[in-house]
Amino acid sequence: MQLSHDAFLAICRIVHDLCGIVIAADKQYLIKSRLEPVLHKNHLPSYEALVERLKLPNSLTIQDQIVEAITTKETSFNRDSHPFEELKRSILPELAARLFERKMSTGLAYPRCRIWCAAVATGQEAYSLAMTISDFVAARPMGGLSIDDFPILATDISQQALAVARDGQYTAAELGRGIGAEQREKYLKPKDGAWVIQPAIRRMVEFRRINLVHPLPDLGTFDLILCRNILIYFDETLRRRLCQNFYSALNPKGLLMIGAAESLYGVSDAFKLEHFGRTVVYRKP
Ligand SMILES: C[S@@+](CC[C@H](N)C(=O)[O-])C[C@H]1O[C@@H](n2cnc3c(N)ncnc32)[C@H](O)[C@@H]1O
Numbered sequence: 400m401q402l403s404h405d406a407f408l409a410i411c412r413i414v415h416d417l418c419g420i421v422i423a424a425d426k427q428y429l430i431k432s433r434l435e436p437v438l439h440k441n442h443l444p445s446y447e448a449l450v451e452r453l454k455l456p457n458s459l460t461i462q463d464q465i466v467e468a469i470t471t472k473e474t475s476f477n478r479d480s481h482p483f484e485e486l487k488r489s490i491l492p493e494l495a496a497r498l499f500e501r502k503m504s505t506g507l508a509y510p511r512c513r514i515w516c517a518a519v520a521t522g523q524e525a526y527s528l529a530m531t532i533s534d535f536v537a538a539r540p541m542g543g544l545s546i547d548d549f550p551i552l553a554t555d556i557s558q559q560a561l562a563v564a565r566d567g568q569y570t571a572a573e574l575g576r577g578i579g580a581e582q583r584e585k586y587l588k589p590k591d592g593a594w595v596i597q598p599a600i601r602r603m604v605e606f607r608r609i610n611l612v613h614p615l616p617d618l619g620t621f622d623l624i625l626c627r628n629i630l631i632y633f634d635e636t637l638r639r640r641l642c643q644n645f646y647s648a649l650n651p652k653g654l655l656m657i658g659a660a661e662s663l664y665g666v667s668d669a670f671k672l673e674h675f676g677r678t679v680v681y682r683k684p
Contacts, residue, residue, distance in 0.1 A: 400438065402431050406446035410434065413453055418466050418556055419612040420632045433468040440464065463558065471632075472560045474520040476577030477527045478627070479659045485678040486528070490654065491535045494622050495544055497652065513621045515648065516553040517611060518629040522564025522604070525553035526596050527577070528625070529603040530586050546603055552618065554609035565606050567596035611641055620650045628658035635666065642667035646683055655681040 410430055411422045422429060434449070441461055443449050452461060477483045494512045501510045516525045532549045536542070555561050574583060574594050587594040609615070611629070624645050630638050645655050646669050655670060656678070657663065663670060663681055670681035 400431070400435060400445065402427055402446050406450060409450045410446060413450070414465065414469050415634075417462055417612070418470065418610065419634075419637045420469060421634050422469075434465065437461070437464045437468050466556055467559050470557050470560075472520040472557060473628075474523050476523045476574065476582075478524060478577065480577070481677045482627075482656060482659075483527055483531050485675040485680075486531050487535050489675050490623070490680070491532065491549075494549075495535075495539075495542065497622065498544075498548060511547070512549050512623070513619065514549060514551045514623045515618065515621045515625070516551055516604075517609070517624065517626040517645075519553040519555050519560075519564060519606070520557070521560045522553065522567065522606070523569070523573070523577070524625065524627065525551050525564065525604045525606075526567065526586075526600060529600045530582055532603070533586070533600060546599065549603065551604045552607060552621075553604050554607050556608065556610045558608060561606050561608055564604075567601050568593050569596075570594075611644075612637065615644050615648070618648060621648055621653060622650050623654050623656070624649060625656045627656060628661070630657055630661045630666075638663075638666045642669070646670070649683040651683060653683045655683070657681070 407427050407430060414420055414422055430446075434446070438444075438446070438449055441449075441452065441464075443452060449461075452458060453465075498510065498512050514528065516528060519525050528551055529546075533546050536544045536546050536549075553564065555564070568590065569587075570593055574587070578587070583594065586597050586600050588597060589595075611626075626641070626645065630641070633641070642655075642663060646667070649655065662679075663672075667681075669683070671684055673680050673682050
């Protein structure tokens, strides 16, 4: 179907408003390949008709269809591997020490170390975290720690991705991307030709729909936030706003992890950049 320059620009603006994603000026093919099925599904004869349709008040369903079509849910278990190795080696010990400090200083019931995994896609990132935490806790039987001390909130804009994540069921090919035999034996069970996350790991994660473009609901505060491989899709204004939101949502000394190919250079100087081995982490002072 023909995509005029004006319709392309209008759709780029709509996509940006809906989910913050910036479509480059030479990516007409991307709009065509991803949105043509939305046009067919809604019996719309042209991209201009789509733009007009979106001006109508009852356009929530079609907006969701656009978000689903345009978002890239690429992910894998233990993505980039070194952040998860560093979590086990140095980041989780630091967070565990902070838990004890809090307990000693407040004298209150055991406070928890909350983790937010923003833009989690189909769940692999949150479950990788949960498995890493479980290994960490199991390696310290006398440490007074439990996996319940590390609840994970995992959010995404995509309802389809969240449905897969909540289901916690993956194909052998998906496991092949990042899960070793040891983790598979410990944390997944075969079911109907696929693999299901064990209930104890599943229970560590709460999945919730959150659009990072919108003002954040009150989520409480966190000791660790992961927001990996999404900032690259956003413009500088949104990246700045998100960094402010993450800063506000972190406890003092809290840590922000972004994607291996991403940087906060020129976006935020509120955080202190630290290297944990090969992993770059941003700390709230
Ligand atoms: C490339 S995946 C990254 C997944 C995971 N963090 C990782 O690194 O493997 C990007 C995810 O961001 C989500 N996303 C895109 N725009 C979003 C928004 N405005 N708010 C929340 N999530 C968004 C997409 O649905 C997608 O699941």
